[in-house]
Amino acid sequence: MKKFAFAKVAATSSLLLLASACGGGGGESTGDGEVPAELTVWIMGDSQPNIVEYFDEAEGAWQESYPDSGINVEFIAWPDVQTTLTNALAGGDSPDVIEIGNDQGANWASQGALVDITEAVDGWDEAADLDQNALEFAAYDGATYGIPWYSGVRTLYYRSDWLRDLGVEAPTTWDELTDVAEKINKEHDVPGFCAPTDFTNGIASFIWGNGGEIAVQNGDQWEAKLTDPAAKEAIEFYAGLSADDTVSPSSALGANENDGCLNDMANGNLGMYIDGSWARGAWEGVAEDPAVLDNIDTTVLPGADGPAPAFAGGSNLSVWSTTENPEAATELLQLLAGKEWGDKFAETAGFFPAYPELLTQDKYTSDPLKKAGAEQMQSTQFFPATPNWNSADQDQKILPKVVLEIAQGGDVDDVLAKYNEQLQETLNKPVE
Structure with missing residues (x-):
């Protein structure tokens, strides 16, 4: 298994850097849609070992298609999210792909922080199997700015x-x-x-x-x-x-x-x-x-x-507006939020997948503490969809x-x- 090195990042947040040891980081994107040597993903919360292992395995899946490209994951403590994202929008360190709380998407989209991925989602086969209400909640002003990654009730x-x-x-x-x-x-x-x-x-x-x-x-x-x-x-x-x-x-x-x-x-x-x-x-x-x-x-x-x-709480994955690699970032987003890796993350983190058909799996229905949650996922509502x-x-x-x-x-x-x-x-x- 690939090793991960951790280091502090100089910023106003307590950001933890999960640096890929074999992802070939540091390469420059050409800006013409080519896949860069490294894509940065910002994840909210602590760098728990099981989450680190998830991204280790996800990077392996990414490298099956792009062996010279790695994933650099940075964890942002929840109390620091607002400050860190505000700094990123102002020109500070920023990611290619970012986890956004699903009730926060409209706020950041309205500020120009997220990339409009409507066309990519419309052409993505797995989008049809997502919770359509959750997908709609990821939209702002008629455009899609995120893909539901996991749900929590x-x-x-x-x-x-x-x-x-x-x-x-x-x-x-x-x-x-x-x-x-x-x-x-x-x-x-x-x-x-x-x-x-x-x-x-x-x-x-x-x-x-x-x-x-x-x-x-x-x-x-x-x-x-x-x-x-x-x-x-x-x-x-x-x-x-x-x-x-x-x-x-x-x-x-x-x-x-x-x-x-x-x-x-x-x-x-x-x-x-x-x-x-x-x-x-x-x-x-x-x-x-x-x-x-x-x-x-x-x-x-x-x-x-x-x-x-x-x-229906949970998070979306979005593409940050300052990325130099929007096409590659969108493709990575679709990998992570697709059925296979979206379900794996939900199970790893103790949440539920954003695909209703997956809630019938035995791993959700046989666990007494998950069964009620899987049932509750069939009855959800959302807060007002406005920034x-x-x-x-x-x-x-x-x-x-x-x-x-x-x-x-x-x-x-x-x-x-x-x-x-x-x-x-x-x-x-x-x-x-």
Whole structure:
């Protein structure tokens, strides 16, 4: 197996360089479509050994067609993504191919950071088998700027031994969720369900699970829907869970699922919470008694009257606008995001493939912690497909603030009216 050398890169982010030892790096592209000696790929997250091995093998597949070309992979820590990409757009170090969170694509495309790959995708056979909603979410202003690489959904995790002893099934409705949470609290004297307020994905599922919407597009304008009856009922219900410390831990107020719920679940101090398929690895890092983890199972998200949709998270692969090798970069992107290597990455990283037909594979349906996720992948929705969603969610945290203020006693109608107006103004700001 090829060896990888790691080195710090001089930048404002904590970028890790995964330098190919036999890829023939350092060659110059002619700019005429020829494949260069090296293509750089930026990946978000840490350089985990299994991910390094994936790219080692993917480079071998690339070199079957282009033996004199290598792949240089750089890992960017998630907290540094915004700064690093902004610097790249301003003329700093930049990649050929880049992983972009699927809810970030429109933002970067609107800034001219990504290459329009519509023609290449239209002529690519495997595009027809991708999740078409995810592919559409990778578009901006009528053009395609990315290919879905993997998907991730959240499901409801619960203590299967506790529910079994209580003689109840995993909840699939809000009433059942409340009932089971109360029974867990009464029997085990711990919160039955964790409802963190800084949790847009979870809040959104409650809205969608009641038939509500966050915002809808009418022509060129976005109309915020937080004050609509369905959304209002869902937000008020979720905030009520957050405010009740017999249902949800007080530490979840103002917190996300990682800070407010995960540790308690891993250590037997919580009955249920919402998280993704990647949670198992995080539990293992904090569990004082690993045996607890064997009693955690998962099911699809509960809605008002039945299973609720989840946000289809995940990442796209895109071509960065300053690449000198757009044709080769697009071809590498198609290799990595194709069925074979897209599925391999999803399995390696603990996510799901972006191809619905692959979700029926035994490796997803036979694993208890993956089975519910594979089922949940059949019921997904997306956030408003506008670059301004990043401002509404990441910068202003509109949904988290709505829930927190209501949970802390704010008037429901006043809070919703205020933030509904803010959301609508934000989503309709001109995109420069």
